[in-house]
Amino acid sequence: MAALQILNVEKRYKSLQALGGVTFSVEPGEFFGLLGPNGAGKTTLISIIAGLSRADAGTVSILGHDVVSDYREARSRLGVVPQELVFDPFFTVRETLRMQSGYFGLRKNDAWIDEVMDNLDLTDKADTNMRALSGGMKRRVLVAQALVHKPPVIVLDEPTAGVDVELRQTLWKFISRLNREGHTIVLTTHYLEEAQALCNRVAMLKAGKVVALDKTSSLIRRISGSQLVVSLARGTLPDALKPLVSHPDELVSGSKYTLRVNEYSDVEPILATLRQSGAVIEDMQLQQADLEDVFIQIMEGEK
Ligand SMILES: Nc1ncnc2c1ncn2[C@@H]1O[C@H](COP(=O)(O)OP(=O)(O)OP(=O)(O)O)[C@@H](O)[C@H]1O
Secondary structure, X not given: OOOEEEEEEEEEEOOEEEEEEEEEEEOOOOEEEEEOOOOOOHHHHHHHHOOOOOOOEEEEEEOOEEOOOOHHHHHHOEEEEOOOOOOOOOOEXXXXXXXXXXXXXXXXXXXXXXXXXXXXXXXXXXOOEHHHOOHHHHHHHHXXXXXXXXXXXXXXXXXXXXXXXXXXXXXXXXXXXXXXXXXXXXXEOOOHHHHHHHOOEEEEEEOOEEEEEEEHHHHHHHHHOEEEXXXXXXXXXXXXXXXXXXXXXXXXXXXXEEEEEOOHHHHHHHHHHHHHHOOEEEEEEEEEOOHHHHHHHHHOOOO
């Protein structure tokens, strides 16, 4: 049974189609990335998964429980870390986490609450009022809140937006541990390096539609091949090579070009063309394309 199944989900805000028939499923134990530019519909989809918003059509289920008709069962299996920080300022961190446990009918939950606080470096702040915490600390509490009931499926909506390196590392260490222990993780992030390092599979959303759905490694291999990055000390890129440029703004901005190559044998003719044009190479490296290159290609609709 899928940890998360999304079937033909549609959502419209007046004339705007925010989700135009989204379908994918996430298997138990996966670390799954939901990627897309601003406005692609990621948060809308997460609100529907969390039962905070209703789809106009389609269904979502968590471990076989429909998020509308079987809301309580679905919700008890799900932990959501939302993007926005909303708290009751009068409670301490520990009180906030105890109350959240209460929502799920858990009374003697202090051992797990202590463990979660410890893993998120929150122990020192256990008795501090929420209003006295910094933004980064509040974000840690938001993560802790989503985990108090040890949900098998954990959804994180841009948990590292604007947070410092230390929190990112703390968070990923803990989330990766939970994933190793069998929890399913669904992550949205704009940090594609982070997604590439953590997610074994990703879906890319564009204007409310899934435009790519595959293993991270297959996407990188299938779409981009390798890249030859050349910096020119003299001359400009000959016209014959311009179709190979991966990032169109490089044609405007300068002397460094990222050229797509499918095979190593493509490199030789590129160098010959450059030599014949009189260009002088200052620096050159062959690199594997990364998820960001794939993302740019897909979002520009080049494929
Ligand atoms: N309550 C709402 N009323 C009207 N339009 C909305 C509402 N919520 C979202 N939208 C619109 O729906 C589209 C999808 O928004 P959504 O927040 O789901 O995107 P997102 O992929 O999460 O973007 P971001 O990366 O910026 O968080 C956007 O065009 C947004 O303006």
